[in-house]
Amino acid sequence: MQQTWRWFGPDDLVTLAHVRQAGATGVVSALHHLNHGEAWPLDEVEKRRKQIEAGGLSWSVAESISVHDDIKTRTGQYRDRIELYKQSIRAIAACGIKTLCYNFMAITDWTRTDLAYPLPHGGTALRFDSIDFCTYDVFILQRPNSEAAYSPSRILEARDRLKTLTPANLERLENNLIAWVPAREFIYDRTSFRQALAAYANLGTDGLRSNLIEFVKEITPVAEESGVKLAIHPDDPPFPLFGLPRVMSTSADVRALFNAVPSINNGLTFCTGSFGVRADNNLPQMINEFGARINFIHLRNTTRDPDGSFTEADHLGGDTDMVAVIAALLREEKKRRATGRTDPEIAMRPDHGHSILDDIGKLVNPGYSAIGRLKGLAELRGVICALTSLD
Secondary structure: OEEEEEOOOOOOOOOHHHHHHOOOOEEEEOOHHHOOOOOOOHHHHHHHHHHHHHOOOEEEEEEOOOOOHHHHHOOOOHHHHHHHHHHHHHHHHHOOOOEEEEEOOOOOOOOOOEEEEEOOOOOEEEEEOHHHHHHHHHHHOOOOOHHHHOOHHHHHHHHHHHHHOOHHHHHHHHHHHHHOOOOOOOOOOHHHHHHHHHOOOOOHHHHHHHHHHHHHHHHHHHHHHHOOEEEEEOOOOOOOOOOOOOOOOOHHHHHHHHHHOOOOOEEEEEEHHHHHOOOOOOHHHHHHHHHHHEEEEEEOEEEEOOOOOEEEEOOOOOOOOHHHHHHHHHHHHHHHHHOOOOOOOOEEEEOOOOEOHHHOOOOOOOOOOHHHHHHHHHHHHHHHHHHHHHO
């Protein structure tokens, strides 16, 4: 696996020098200042590529060219948005970037209730607390008919939780859920978020899945012509939020997309953190089934709670057997070499690290600390080396 690192551009406090010191050779990046549905201009892509290469690294994966909500709902200017998306694919291909990670999550992108959850050792982690989420959805956002999405006992738990939250707690919770996440397309307040939800009110799971398939059918020929491998990221978390449909949470979801668009260029970002939140997802089995179309890898771990909450764990901790996952991925790479594929090595990055040591107190994107990810990458590299030496 090529060891890569997500870099948010020149304003990222984790610098390219830090990336090299962590031992990565590739960079995963995007033009976040141009992620509002417009095309990525070739000169801007080239500028970012030169910045990365000047740091002694390669731009391995574009993550992400945002998919506009018009495309997801197939309303408004969705036709024009798709054409702009095709232009962006051609632009990254012209600059030698051959893997594109994207997602089809409605509105929210990845979601956590706590961006700095205290750990016993003094560091912090990302966490999704299911009771906090219900509290916000039902009692703060007051989404219409939201109570129907939860059990009576969960509503009671949320009502009790609300009594313990200070105004500062509530403001932080709202900010975490709707106002800010790295690479999110828009920043919402309560009113605009309710308006955004309304656009999906009548779509449903079947509607969103149909729109995803139609979108992928339209961009895949461009990816094929350009030599770009598409890599859809799973839902994070892999279950419905705010009444919004989810269409990339399970093996069945991946299978439906792959069957509808069978091109090898229509592939998957295999995120162990997203898929691993669901106990019914067997990750090594998924790799065995979908391995030929895994075009990018996110390695992270989570610890699941009985109430549906989860916390980002150490990369070799948590509920996912990371050694078994890496072994399955290495078998896929070996199979590719044996069959003469020109892309045997899959780009991997350590996803989401704890804030530890000198990370604590620094203004970095939550989950994208320097030392926490360095620790994760070192642990993952050790597993890869050990398994490779045994082969």
